[in-house]
Amino acid sequence: MNHKMLVILVVLTFFLQPVLINAESGALKEIKLPAPKEIRMPLEKALMRRNSVRVFSEENISLKDLSTILWAAYGYTSKGRTIYCFDCAVKIYVLMKDGVYVYNPERHALVLYKEGDYRDVSQYKAPVQIGIVWNRTKGEENLSCAEIGAIGQNVYLAANALDLGTVTTVGFTLKSIGLPKDEVPKIIMPLGHLKHPYKFIYLPFLISNFPRVKFSNVSLTEVLNELEKCKEFGGNLTEQEKAQIIWSTYGYSYYVDFTKDEFRYHLYRHRTVPSAHAYYPLRIYAITKEGIYRFIPNIYDPIYKIPIAFIPIPIPVFSFIVKVKSGDHREVVSEAIDVNVSSSPLIIISVLDLDRTRPKGHDDFSGKEFRWLWYYEAGASAHNALLEAVTSNLSANIYPIKSKETILNLLELSEDKFDPLLVTAIGTSQRR
């Protein structure tokens, strides 16, 4: 072999090496993620610490932490998945310094999509950006966004419990990575270490007519591992269990957040889910054998111009569950979703209050083209109920509403002002 040939051989070997390695996995380049960490934080604590972080330090995220967050977001468990999947029409891109990767949940791996640093597509600078897209050929837009809401929720909970931070942001700019034609960019979640460490103070200053939320001894990892679709809808719930589940859908945190933040819209008391523009436009109804109840997370409410969440002093949260109709209406709900939930001990319905998506002097997000934002929020809220149900050995399912008219009539609400989004039925599982 002459000198020239030897050089060609060395060069070829160098360039072919990654291809040869990757030929084994059938992918261009794949990073196998390590097993996820166990997140020991009790679910309720994680829910109470959920908040949006927009300023990050330069520090990188370890592969172990990234693995944990991605698994929590959309991973597989021995019982199914870490979220309730409607059509599983969602894909997660992970934008890092060296390139854009796709999260492959089946292999729990990152598959290289494109080389290059595209992280500046995000509103906020962070070492990792999680981009979530909806595939329009695989599922309906609003339900897919409800699924993204559940994914986002798990990203928030896992990141915060690992002392990392994130925020849900509208992600149209993700299209500049060059997406396949059927994929529609929806959400970008920056992920990083905090520039200012978390500082939460437990101030459960609450005036309410239902039991106070207790920390269960069930960790976030256990809950995610145990999530499964409901097989039966019987059983009874204690008042405590009902209160925990209802609170998880839209309640206020018992923590006051004194974390330093450069943003004028930093909240001091967060809620269990995020909300676009912090409008929090959902009404949460709870339906039991005895009647229909409305959950009022706080009587101080941005819509009444008293923005309690911005006040850094422990003003009490006045939270109530109010009966709005007597009688057993679970048959009617069953009709509306076309599934028999008439023996479910607790049914939750999220209804969009359109007036709250168009507050005077603020952006109007009441149009149909923005409905996906509110499905994200309803999906996150319903997902919390699923997670909280697990702590009581219950399980639950989320259902789209087939006849919105039936629900509007049942709740005596008008179509021009309200839009019912999702139904969650909670019941006994085989574990109980």
Ligand SMILES: Cc1cc2nc3c(=O)[nH]c(=O)nc-3n(C[C@H](O)[C@H](O)[C@H](O)COP(=O)(O)O)c2cc1C
């Ligand atoms: C669907 C959705 C879209 C959002 N879009 C943005 C955004 O583009 N930029 C941003 O800074 N925050 C965004 N947020 C975060 C909200 O502003 C935040 O949840 C709200 O202010 C409440 O604050 P907290 O999450 O810290 O409790 C969005 C939240 C949701 C649910």
